[in-house]
Amino acid sequence: MGKRLLMGLMLLAGAVQADERCAVDDRGREVCLPAPAERIAALSPGATELVYAAGAGARVVAVVEYSDYPPEARDVASVGSHTRLDLERLLALAPDLVIGWVTGNPAEQLETLEALGLPVFYIEPRSFEGVATTIERLAHLAGSEAAGEAEAARFRDGMAELAERYAEAAPLSVFYQVWDEPLMTINDDHLIGQVLSLCGGVNVFGGLERLVPRLDEEAVLAADPEAILAGGMGEENRAWLTHWEQYPALTAVARDNLFFVPPSLIQRPTPRLLEGSRLFCEKLEVARDRREASP
Structure with a gap:
């Protein structure tokens, strides 16, 4: 009985570890989740677009003002503006992943969220390749790799075609x-x-x-x-x-x-x-x- 219980616990631990998702954000920090994110807060209009592009739009539970694309993002609960968040409302939505903007969100508020145990993944693409890799990293954290990789490839191919044409x-x-x-x-x-x-x-x-x-x-x-x-x-x-x-x-x-x-x-x-x-x-x-x- 003891052996069976031990083996069961070991298998469970292995399964949990296999489901862990880690990615390096644009501040160079590795952010790890025990499982793919199910409740995502996107704290800028750009972050919202990128999460949807990564195939994880259905998991977005919080956005900020001017998050107007894609159109369905307008129906998601707003938690203030990208420069001043309504932390009480955000916490009430119980996100398991927060997508912050490196230079756009108030640092002290995001630090508060981290101190409360919420994983914050910072993004701010500054190149064409940065846009593509951001989509891929967000897709990995949300478990939507197939959709994210397809969108990243479409974007890369389109930009490469323009570069060649001009x-x-x-x-x-x-x-x-x-x-x-x-x-x-x-x-x-x-x-x-x-x-x-x-x-x-x-x-x-x-x-x-x-x-x-x-x-x-x-x-x-x-x-x-x-x-x-x-x-x-x-x-x-x-x-x-x-x-x-x-x-x-x-x-x-x-x-x-x-x-x-x-x-x-x-x-x-x-x-x-x-x-x-x-x-x-x-x-x-x-x-x-x-x-x-x-x-």
Whole structure:
């Protein structure tokens, strides 16, 4: 009887260990779960998209404001904003895995969650490969490897196809506006800067030190980009581009190269970045055609 009990306990221990899930997050910490996550809290809109992309959307029990994609994420309980969490409501939802954003969530609140014993997995993809590996790691933690690996492969293949297609594209000077007041852009190290380079664009402020530099209008006028790309306050708000039309001598204005790109397609490091990158590349091709047609 004692032998049987011992063997049973050993088999049970082996089964538990076999179900353990470990992954290294973007802070270099190994996070281990005794079993695949069943109740996931995603604490930024980007994290929410990535968990769904990993095939684990049905396990998401908590999100934050502006987690609007995919559409079903809008029906998940919100626990505040990415900058200020409602910890009481979050804890009441009993997550067994919390997905935090390295630079976006309040550190002291996430430290509180860890002190209470909740596993926190930090993410913040800063490259195309980073997007793919984040999907794979989240899928591993949730036990949805097949779906996550398929989505990561689709994203990798799509970005590689774009890189090949535009490898010989003629360089084109570009200003990307990420905000209006204060006026802000991105440098070459930023993920959006990497998209510009992929499409053959030359970021006129790419060499600046800060990832998201602040500018004044005079700097943009002096740089005189051939194209201006911008998002806006919402998915269909072109007001930021309209602002530049008061400078008809600006090359981008003279050639009608003021291009709107829905911000959610380019400003979140998720698989939709592939769609945003295709749009970027198409806009720059239009600008190249207009360059050849200009006197």
